[in-house]
Amino acid sequence: MRIEHHPLLSRTPCTRRELTSLHYGEPGGAGKVYLQASLHADELPGMLTLHHLRQLLDRAEARGEILGEIVLVPIANPIGLEQTLMHDAMGRFDFNSGENFNRRYPDLTALIADNLARVLTDDIEQNRQIIRHAMVEALQQMQPASEIDSLRQAQLLLAIDADFVLDLHCDAQAVLHLYGETPYWPQIEPLARYIGAEASLLADGSGAGSFDEACGQTWWRLQERFAGRFPIPSGCVAATVELRGEAQVEHALASRDAAALYAFLQHRGVIAGTAPDMPELPRPATPFNGSLTLRAPCAGLVVFLHQPGAWIEEKQPVVHLIDPISSATQVVCSSVSGVMYMRSAIRFAAAGVELCKVAGANALEGGVTVSA
Structure with missing residues (x-):
């Protein structure tokens, strides 16, 4: 496992934050999965879940069982993590701008679609690489004007070429549930089964400009735009998982959730071994x-x-x-x-x-x- 550090745009002199990512496996293997926690920085169950998942991945790596690439970002929002008011965490909105940390991600479809029309081919796998290259290029050309914009850019550059993206959140008081996009439900359903989602809420784009939509929505929107002209794969499936309530930062729950995510990674073929049988879906989507x-x-x-x-x-x-x-x-x-x-x-x-x-x-x- 290697650790990478991604400096953010400094808000004031003599201060600097960075995004830290943990990388297992190597690019070009059996696919890539990206997992991040606590984008809303006061939502901490996901952070503990990735702590437990990391231990499972360390052992898998020692056994040579990581077949693809797995990227973990345990602290997805170092800006919000520092925000407290009278000892209370206030990590949902940026104190400086008032922006929700999980909004205003760039619309990559709008940025790349016109140029793609000139370079796409009849080869679906070649188109996958063309689209990913275009996404990365568009992101790299952005000039962040604020620290929060540089955070969004750094997150997306880590995630945008993943086959599956998981954004781990929680709610105030809740059962485990998830949000996904309707076109990807067949690929999301195994995740819902393994984690035991009590509700799976699906939309064809909510319009929120959220992180998961920035990662996954571009592909099905391009499929619609170029239908009948160019074959477009489902290059990235993204989902937001709400790990119960914000006070449920408990080893027993996090260990169970980490085991479920590990089983899902085996199901995806990113980790060697036979995945456990999928449980029944607690409730339909x-x-x-x-x-x-x-x-x-x-x-x-x-x-x-x-x-x-x-x-x-x-x-x-x-x-x-x-x-x-x-x-x-x-x-x-x-x-x-x-x-x-x-x-x-x-x-x-x-x-x-x-x-x-x-x-x-x-x-x-x-x-x-x-x-x-």
Whole structure:
């Protein structure tokens, strides 16, 4: 295993941060998988999971069993990791710009598609290399104007030529779930099975400009653009895995998740050995725009009536909002049936605050909606 350091653009004199990556195997083997943790720097279960996965990979490497290339970035956001306020981690938004660390990644399709039309061929494997080269070239030509932009550039240069990209996050209080893109579900489903995803939410591009979309979305968008003209492979499949709740930084859970990721890497053929049989999928995949967000219709004390992972029926009460002065109780019900895969850690809510999400089986009118 080798360690690489990627300096970021310095924000102020006499200070400099860097992105650190751990590299197993060699390029050109049985594919490449990229895994990063804690892009939202206060979401730490993934960091511990990669700590446990690293131990498994160290042993596999000593046995000569790494057949492809595996890149780990245990701290994907050194900027956010340093951000604290009164000892509380505040790693979701950049203090300097206010930007969400998992937004505003470049749209590589827009940057490379016009030029590709002049160089693509009838050979699908040759096109894979042409597209990857174009992506890398476009990224290298960027001139980051801020530290956060240089972080995005460094992450993508490490990940953009991977066959599979995993971005490890967590939610406030949640069961294990994932986000992926609908065209790639056949390749994502084995991951969902191994990790035991209680919800798998799929979209044809959410428009968020997130890291996983920057890595994987370009390929199916190019397939659509050049359909009937040039063969385009599914060059990179990307998924965001939410490893339960932010307080669940526990060895037992992280060790289990690392073992599941290791089994998935064996399934992909990047590590030698027969992968364990895939478990049953806990729940079928559902559309991202079928996810119902319940929000507080008024201010009040938040009392959840169900734990994350509970199955919620349509019109079933989910939350009580209590006014401590008048003792009035507002009941918040779901308008769909599905698993409540996450809920907020807030226990006194202002009006309009997000309370929880329920994964409905059907797309909702107007997309992801608000209900109270």
